[in-house]
Amino acid sequence: MIDFNEPVGYPADAPASQELFDRAAAIVPGGVNSPVRAFRAVGGTPRFMVRGEGPWLFDADGRRYVDLVCSWGPLLLGHAHPEVVGAIQAAAARGTSFGTPTPGEVDLAEELISRTAAEQVRLVNSGTEATMSAIRLARGFTGRSKIVKFAGCYHGHVDALLAAAGSGVATLALPDSPGVTGAGASETIVLKYNDLDAVAQAFETHGEDIAAIITEAAAGNMGVVAPLPGYNAGLAEIAHRHGALLIMDEVMTGFRVSRSGWQGLDPVDADLWTFGKVMGGGLPAAAFGGRADVMSKLAPAGPVYQAGTLSGNPLACAAGLATLRLADDALYTKLDATAAAIGQLATKALAEAGVPHRLATAGSMFSIFFADAEVHDYDDARRQNTAAFRAFFHSMLSQGVYLPPSAFESWFVSGAIGDEALEHIAAALPGAARAAAAAES
């Protein structure tokens, strides 16, 4: 008998991916080079992708998916955009790395400065490097040691920031990480997100020792949780009143939610910002930047050391610059409209299937919490029904829609999503919503 609640599509197993995963698992811990890729939160075989084109991903079993992960944010223009590929090819033909300053670094730095409130920037290779360096700089500048971070915010796998770090860590249910020493974490004060009173209280007690507050400009690593109105501005006010710096982590939001990132939607008087993802156009590039008087404390201009063999790599700069040059107001309008359309379709399908949920948005970043109350912090986020998400995820996957394999991640859209991809998503959602409903009951 046909079960009409069971969405028809790709089989649950994926033999070619499974074979690759088995080979990988024998020699790479967990079979992956970044934990959330392993599908542990949703179960099943992680799909090994072999090609991307516009909004589509193609896996080793020859299946096609609409991509709503976009490499976890970087691919603002979709896969293999001809102008980005062309820029990388041209740069590669000129040489892959020189270990000297190059014109592309200046061009990319100027592009970042023109879009943001940062007065100076330093290019690095990953978001982790950017936040690690920003923290060292804040400590060096203020001569203080403590850092305030918020539960559920992820800033990369920096020792001092791997406390209540959301996303991959939440997915794997590791409250902290072995290998991070007590000393490494003891200078970190973890507070509830979106709770200014808690911040004010922490500063009453530790104000003289706090070098900086670091926060995601809008949280995307516990699912999407936007700052409440005035929250980021309140952080700036409290930090400055006590002589501390505010580090606004825009690794995820930067150049994604507007041409200048979250600061384009909610400008705040931060001292340092961190960037990554989109600014590398799919290659490893990241940056930190901010006030010139703070940044000038960095070596070789100042005493705070920071360096990198491949920092400002010519290929990464070319890819980032090509991406940003195409990221104009029209693209951001399209991204907003695409995200809103998918969010509405998902909400409608879930409502029709009677699944409690909340659509959470921060510009064009969004996620669905399988919960029946608003989500403002990490505790709220953890109250969601992850079993319902798992069923929803696998149904979408079997119907050719690739969602983040965790309930604690943002969904990302690209400018390459057109009518065909949207219709594909729309067709998949009702079945996935019914699968989520079945898992709920």
Ligand SMILES: Cc1ncc(COP(=O)(O)O)c(C=O)c1O
């Ligand atoms: C807000 C934020 N900061 C920092 C990072 C770390 O960046 P990377 O993975 O490039 O080290 C991430 C990664 O997802 C992030 O979302």
